Amino acid sequence: MNGFFDIPSDLQNTWAGLIGLHLREALLPVLAGLVLALPLAQLCVRFRWLYPPVLGVTTVLYAVPSLAFFVVLIDYTGQTELTVMIPLAVYSLVVLVPAIVDGVRSVPQETLAAATAMGFGPVRRYVQVQLPIAVPALVAGLRVAVVSSISLVSVGALIGNQGALGNLLAAAQKYDRPELAANSVLTTALLAIACDAALVGLRALLTPWMPRGGRGRRPAVMAK
Amino acid sequence: MNVLDFAGAFFGDGAHWHGYDGIPQRLLEHVQYSLLALGLAALIGLPVGLVTGHTGRGGNALALVATAARALPSFGLLVLIVIMMGFGLLPVMIPLVILAVPPILVTTYEAVRSVDPAPVDAARGMGMREGRILLQVELPVALPLILSGLRSAAIQIVSTATIAAYVSLGGLGRYIVDGLYQRDYEKVVGGATLVAVLALVTLALFWAAGRLAVSPGVRRR
Numbered sequence: 001m002n003g004f005f006d007i008p009s010d011l012q013n014t015w016a017g018l019i020g021l022h023l024r025e026a027l028l029p030v031l032a033g034l035v036l037a038l039p040l041a042q043l044c045v046r047f048r049w050l051y052p053p054v055l056g057v058t059t060v061l062y063a064v065p066s067l068a069f070f071v072v073l074i075d076y077t078g079q080t081e082l083t084v085m086i087p088l089a090v091y092s093l094v095v096l097v098p099a100i101v102d103g104v105r106s107v108p109q110e111t112l113a114a115a116t117a118m119g120f121g122p123v124r125r126y127v128q129v130q131l132p133i134a135v136p137a138l139v140a141g142l143r144v145a146v147v148s149s150i151s152l153v154s155v156g157a158l159i160g161n162q163g164a165l166g167n168l169l170a171a172a173q174k175y176d177r178p179e180l181a182a183n184s185v186l187t188t189a190l191l192a193i194a195c196d197a198a199l200v201g202l203r204a205l206l207t208p209w210m211p212r213g214g215r216g217r218r219p220a221v222m223a224k
Numbered sequence: 225m226n227v228l229d230f231a232g233a234f235f236g237d238g239a240h241w242h243g244y245d246g247i248p249q250r251l252l253e254h255v256q257y258s259l260l261a262l263g264l265a266a267l268i269g270l271p272v273g274l275v276t277g278h279t280g281r282g283g284n285a286l287a288l289v290a291t292a293a294r295a296l297p298s299f300g301l302l303v304l305i306v307i308m309m310g311f312g313l314l315p316v317m318i319p320l321v322i323l324a325v326p327p328i329l330v331t332t333y334e335a336v337r338s339v340d341p342a343p344v345d346a347a348r349g350m351g352m353r354e355g356r357i358l359l360q361v362e363l364p365v366a367l368p369l370i371l372s373g374l375r376s377a378a379i380q381i382v383s384t385a386t387i388a389a390y391v392s393l394g395g396l397g398r399y400i401v402d403g404l405y406q407r408d409y410e411k412v413v414g415g416a417t418l419v420a421v422l423a424l425v426t427l428a429l430f431w432a433a434g435r436l437a438v439s440p441g442v443r444r445r
Contacts, residue, residue: 063379063423065386068400068416072227075409144294151297158390158404169303181304185297192295 004179008171011161015187022164022191026150029085033092033145040093041100042126051101058094066091066152070159079160088152092145099141103134136210139203143196150192154184165191227413234414245398251418253394257313257385258422261320262378268321269328269377270370277336277366278358286333290326298323298384306391316388323384324377331373335366367438375430382423386415396422 005015013021044051069087077083107130115129131138154166161167165184172181204210234240241247276282298319305315339362347361363370386397399415402408434443 059379059427060420060424063383063420064416065383065397065400065419067386067397067404068412068419071400071404071412072409072416147291147294151295151299154297155299157299166297166300169300172307173303176307178304178307181300181307185300185304188297188300189292189295192297193291196291196295 003177004183007168008175008180011167011171015183018165018168019187019191022150022153022188023195025081025084025153025156025162025164026088026191027146027195029088030092030142030145030149032085032089033096034142036089037093037096037100041097041104044097044101045104054097058097061090062094066155067158070156074159079162081156081162083159084153084156084162088149091152092149095145095148096138096141099137099144100134103137103141104130106137107133132206135206136203139199139206143199146195146199147192150188150195154188230410230413231417234410234417237410240414247418250394250396250398251422254382254385254396254419254422257316257320257388257393257395258378258381261317261324261381261385262374264317264321265324265328265377265381266374269325269373270332273329273332273370274336274358274363277333278354278362280337283333283337286329290330293322293326296322299387299390302387302391311391311393313393315391316385316393319387320381320384324381327377327380328373331376332366332370335369335373336362338369339365364439365442368434368442371430371434371437375427378426378430379423382426383419386419 007013007015007018011018040054044054064087066087069090070083073083073086077086111129111133112125115125120129154163154169157163157166157170161170163169165188168180168184172178172184243249272286276286296319301319301322302315305318309315336358343361343365344357347357352361385395386400388395389397389399389401396415396418399411399418403411403415
């Protein structure tokens with residue numbers, strides 16, 4: 001396809017530059033969401049009654065369409081990257097809290113008791129026992145959060161070209177060049193798949209005790 | 225003015241309650257798009273998930289397809305399809321169905337796979353054929369998980385169906401897209417509130433469906 005990588009000059013960026021911008025706009029919010037989700041999830045594990053209301057509030061936030069979220073925020077943060085990143089951080093938080101809570105709750109009582117008996121304090125027990133065992137569930141949540149975040153950044157194109165690779169969609173319509181839209185969709189999809197694969201690799205690195213090639217949660221019983 | 229004032233102003237304005245751009249009409253359109261997309265996605269995801277889950281084969285291929293489908297950006301796909309095919313209902317349905325198939329497919333597969341093998345073996349020992357085992361033993365036991373997959377697909381569709389307005393169709397997204405271009409924040413907040421409420425109603429409906437359809441013996445566990 002001719003002109004596939006020929007980015008219009010009014011975007012003031014190269015293809016690689018757009019990819020970098022896209023990754024930053026997508027991944028920083030997930031990181032922020034993770035930093036917020038860890039203590040919130042711990043509170044939900046500690047105080048069981050807190051979990052249902054937290055789930056309710058986050059579900060409502062998750063249902064707010066990204067575009068509406070962006071537009072409402074323009075009033076407060078202007079047409080900037082931050083306006084795109086705040087909703088994405090909220091969506092990540094919503095995905096990560098249940099994932100972490102389920103992961104931490106799945107740690108068997110005997111394991112916790114053994115750690116306590118070995119003299120682990122609550123903080124050390126959390127960091128060295130509960131968190132590592134929760135890694136598969138945590139990474140499963142991160143995969144969903146990262147992939148949807150990468151996909152949603154494109155919508156930022158509607159609020160003053162804050163969509164990184166999504167800006168190519170607007171350019172495709174403006175200059176009637178469908179190949180730019182194809183570029184945007186394909187590049188975004190490949191970025192998402194690459195990040196997803198990186199997270200799968202990270203899980204394998206962090207959980208050396210899990211069987212290789214299995215789907216994570218369950219030991220591979222299907223092998224005959 | 226904060227968000228609550230905007231919402232109050234939007235819902236307090238009588239002009240928003242009738243006509244072709246009125247709340248009932250837009251709500252109806254939104255529900256229609258969502259139901260159609262969910263129906264199509266279920267038509268693809270449920271049978272494939274049930275059969276692969278029953279046979280236990282093709283799990284890896286399924287995970288690959290689901291990852292690829294999840295990676296496709298809904299909004300980008302919509303713009304690309306509209307540029308190539310023109311405006312219409314089909315260009316909106318394709319991204320919505322692609323969005324909804326992975327959660328339905330993967331949860332259904334996992335749900336059927338994780339059914340306790342003892343009752344399945346018992347059914348087979350009693351001479352049940354594979355089709356009946358799937359529909360009368362595995363499906364009822366797996367139903368709560370399958371419903372949760374359908375639920376998350378439905379919530380995502382309800383929220384994402386707003387993009388239909390970007391390509392000149394109706395639905396609640398009309399308020400959000402029009403509000404964006406008219407700098408009318410009342411409309412944006414009103415539209416977003418309606419979508420969130422619709423998502424909550426969807427949650428409630430799935431909860432009710434679970435109460436009705438899941439057998440008491442399965443629910444108790």
